[in-house]
Amino acid sequence: MPTKKKPQVTPSPERRRELLATAAEVFAAQGYNATTVREIADAAGMLAGSLYYHFDSKESMIDEILSTFLGELWEGYDAVLAAGLAPRQTIEALVTESFREIDRHRAAVAIYQKEARHLAAQPRFQYLVDSQQKFEKAWLGTLERGVADHSFRADLDIRLTYRFVRDTVWVAASWYRPGGQHSPEEIARQYLSMVLDGIALDT
Amino acid sequence: MPTKKKPQVTPSPERRRELLATAAEVFAAQGYNATTVREIADAAGMLAGSLYYHFDSKESMIDEILSTFLGELWEGYDAVLAAGLAPRQTIEALVTESFREIDRHRAAVAIYQKEARHLAAQPRFQYLVDSQQKFEKAWLGTLERGVADHSFRADLDIRLTYRFVRDTVWVAASWYRPGGQHSPEEIARQYLSMVLDGIALDT
Amino acid sequence: MPTKKKPQVTPSPERRRELLATAAEVFAAQGYNATTVREIADAAGMLAGSLYYHFDSKESMIDEILSTFLGELWEGYDAVLAAGLAPRQTIEALVTESFREIDRHRAAVAIYQKEARHLAAQPRFQYLVDSQQKFEKAWLGTLERGVADHSFRADLDIRLTYRFVRDTVWVAASWYRPGGQHSPEEIARQYLSMVLDGIALDT
Amino acid sequence: MPTKKKPQVTPSPERRRELLATAAEVFAAQGYNATTVREIADAAGMLAGSLYYHFDSKESMIDEILSTFLGELWEGYDAVLAAGLAPRQTIEALVTESFREIDRHRAAVAIYQKEARHLAAQPRFQYLVDSQQKFEKAWLGTLERGVADHSFRADLDIRLTYRFVRDTVWVAASWYRPGGQHSPEEIARQYLSMVLDGIALDT
DNA sequence: AATGAATGAGCATTCATTCAT
């Protein structure tokens, strides 16, 4: 692992993190393809070429942004899944955890939403596919358990439900702004209330 | 002197429509920026330059794709809104209409989802902003009316609810494939059931 | 010579002349390179492709415009040179004839001024070089005869004088507009007065 | 936070000047439109894309060439006009100055002659129009003063005289080659002699 | 660590030209 041709790993990881945060912000705002390395460099106060001291390529930047985010996401998810909660409580915990990740990695989440699909085609981003599958297994499994134990309705197409819940949560990254009116936990609470009980008033 | 009349430059609208459908498919699959004019031309079985006989620019293609879609969408929405239904029935009709549009304009909807935000910055695409505002007014207004007449819950942040319902419906375009297992109406029915009554089993 | 592959020669020479006049106008206004065949076609009330029924190529248009003009110019010049006038009278006649040509072929003259130099490099336009040489011989010869017979000053560099007189006359095409305040003959008279006697008041 | 300062984007002005000189040479030889960016790059020993490190566009090259030339021209002209010379001496000084500029900026002058008219239509090149007007005012005014004080003939159309003198001088750029037989001052002397006193021998 | 300058492949677009109808 320390056999890189370039001194990519040694220099201060703090600067690296700063630069990645900057890049993520620009990627999220303009899209990965539409963002030029020069714009990232401008935002970081350096020249385009200088970025290549820190990173192999533009691709390696988004790679590191996404893999870091997914790493932290799965840390949280795995903890929830390991806790052995009931289906409904698991869903609640996963949704809450998701909104917390959106809060902490807004840019990365937005990038993920927009770019994951076409990046996943490249071998380098195989981990996106893996994560996607693990994700589906976790949510779908929980929903199925919930149907089995009568926490969730049985009259719905389960895959449709899965997509509904999944999308419902993650699209929020497209409009969420940290430091807004609601805390991630409050948003999670209201989302869960809607998803679980519906927006209609019981009559 | 019957000469000197400018010759027709607007050729057969059928070919145009074909080409736009092709372009929309490619844009939806790869993203607008990531799509080269050459790829569209390849998909249409012609050379890149030949597209310019039919269209002014790549931009005018996405413009026509989006404006055509929005035109038809609003035809449907306006009919629903003019029908004077109760809030809940209005929401149901709007959601159903939306899934029908997704069914008929899948590519355009996917493009809209991905590109509308940054296109809207250009004056040429002002109509995207207008449509967005009209859209918000229609949905938010209906939700508010529904809260007022006790069709919908009053304990939720109304803007959050709006975003929830809006996203919930339209993200479906990202995975929807026409001719799949469920008809648009069936998907609408299940989505509505989830959105209105929740996925939890009443206890 | 009548062995052309295309029916370029048979169709009505009037239409041809009209089209050439139109083309010359556009070439003169915008420059040859900057003019698209579509612009010529627009001005002629037809589609770009249709021009190719009448002409082999854009190049053949400017070719015919210039060769027609030079043909008529030399008709006039040759008549003057054949008249056996004294040097000063020859110059006067040549200048007057030149302004008449500018009057009748303004567009062609303007095109000639702008494009002759670089067109002359192509074999097809060899006649431009020939004409140029014949032109120089006529004017320079007349000036030399005039110096010899004491009509013209002997203290000037003769080639400089030649260029001076030549340019002086032909650049007028860049601002001349037929139907203006002065007739070509009047302009010729004043130009000759300046060239021959100077603009300074004799003291 | 001393970062976030925009890095210098205006590189060494010497290289810039070299490249502009190269570009001017090619523009003058082939015309602006007919010159490709690749040709300029070839002449400069680099690739087409590399030019864009130094210049925004092909247009900005001709812009800088022309504005630099006009700047220096007006430095010279303004000095002459500020000297308060008599009309005839002013004309002599202006003509001499003009030939000096032709000597120093031959390429730029040739480009100006060929391209000024159509460039002037664009807002970016408004300064060409301004310069043209200032130019006319200076020359025409001097000629008028000269007519008034009996330095110049009163029997000529003054605008015709203006155009005659103006064109007479500047077209010289089309054949002038620096380092030729005559110095700019000598050419100016002979031109002035012709313009002021005519080429005919007084009888 | 960062700069300045360049590379080279690729892109949207233009345009003269062709040709079946």
Added chain:
DNA sequence: CATGAATGAATGCTCATTCAT
């Protein structure tokens, strides 16, 4: 005679990337 549609080569320009300093 003219149109409609297409070709294919070229053009101005962009951008990720490299590398000597």
